Amino acid sequence: MKYNEISHFSHTEHKLRFEYSEFPFKCDGCKEVGIGSRYKCSICDFDLHMHCAMITSPTLHHPFYTKCNFQFMSKPPGDTPRYCNACEKDVSGFLYHCKACGFDLHPCCAKLPLLLDDGEVKLYLYRKVSSPCHRCGRKGRSWSYRSKCKNYNLHVACVRDMLVENWHEVCVKGRGVNSNIPSLRNTLYTPHSSRRSKGKVKKCCEIAGLAVQVVISAVLGDPTALIAGIVGSFMSRAS
Numbered sequence: 001m002k003y004n005e006i007s008h009f010s011h012t013e014h015k016l017r018f019e020y021s022e023f024p025f026k027c028d029g030c031k032e033v034g035i036g037s038r039y040k041c042s043i044c045d046f047d048l049h050m051h052c053a054m055i056t057s058p059t060l061h062h063p064f065y066t067k068c069n070f071q072f073m074s075k076p077p078g079d080t081p082r083y084c085n086a087c088e089k090d091v092s093g094f095l096y097h098c099k100a101c102g103f104d105l106h107p108c109c110a111k112l113p114l115l116l117d118d119g120e121v122k123l124y125l126y127r128k129v130s131s132p133c134h135r136c137g138r139k140g141r142s143w144s145y146r147s148k149c150k151n152y153n154l155h156v157a158c159v160r161d162m163l164v165e166n167w168h169e170v171c172v173k174g175r176g177v178n179s180n181i182p183s184l185r186n187t188l189y190t191p192h193s194s195r196r197s198k199g200k201v202k203k204c205c206e207i208a209g210l211a212v213q214v215v216i217s218a219v220l221g222d223p224t225a226l227i228a229g230i231v232g233s234f235m236s237r238a239s
């Protein structure tokens, strides 16, 4: 077996090969959208997020839920609809489930980095934040990433919502369609604080734009994905 190939229990017919996708794909494990690193069977067009391919342990402990004992499952238990505690989206494929509390996490949500650091922006993951989300204006809801300056909050759920809105086509109609790169124009450059002086708002919102890109790639299962470039090239094409 080559170093970049794996066998996976969810697709025993063929080996899966590591590749890097600049375009969104749908993970056949957790059924969520992904970008960047993936394991693929090109014979069957079968894709897995890195996190869904690399289930290294059947149990998971998360720092936000210290009393929980999450177990990996390839589909949700029972018949009732289940929702991810991190992003609030429904869970229909791979998940980590805590039997005692009934908590669920998508594999990619379970592995969201507690710190996203792309060199310019530092974003910390919180279970709850006390300031409103940049996108929806609400406080509670799902997990959030917050910038170090604390001016910028973004729900993991809101990132998912944006993806659902923008990438509906991709999920429903196929994969890797060049023209379906998300339109994030409004999200990226909306000033999120009116109290600040003009220059500061601009600087801060450039950071906000970067933050959105970093958070999106993390939520899509690969924080290192160069989505900034993709979004950037889309934006220059659109303008």
Ligand SMILES: [Zn+2]
Binding pocket: 027, 028, 029, 030, 031, 032, 048, 049, 051, 052, 094, 107, 108
């Ligand atoms: Zn997945």
Ligand SMILES: [Zn+2]
Binding pocket: 011, 013, 014, 041, 042, 043, 044, 045, 046
């Ligand atoms: Zn196959």
Ligand SMILES: [Zn+2]
Binding pocket: 065, 067, 068, 069, 098, 099, 100, 101, 102, 103
């Ligand atoms: Zn629990």
Ligand SMILES: [Zn+2]
Binding pocket: 084, 085, 086, 087, 088, 089, 105, 106, 109
């Ligand atoms: Zn989730």
Ligand SMILES: [Zn+2]
Binding pocket: 133, 134, 135, 136, 137, 138, 141, 154, 155, 157, 158
């Ligand atoms: Zn929000």
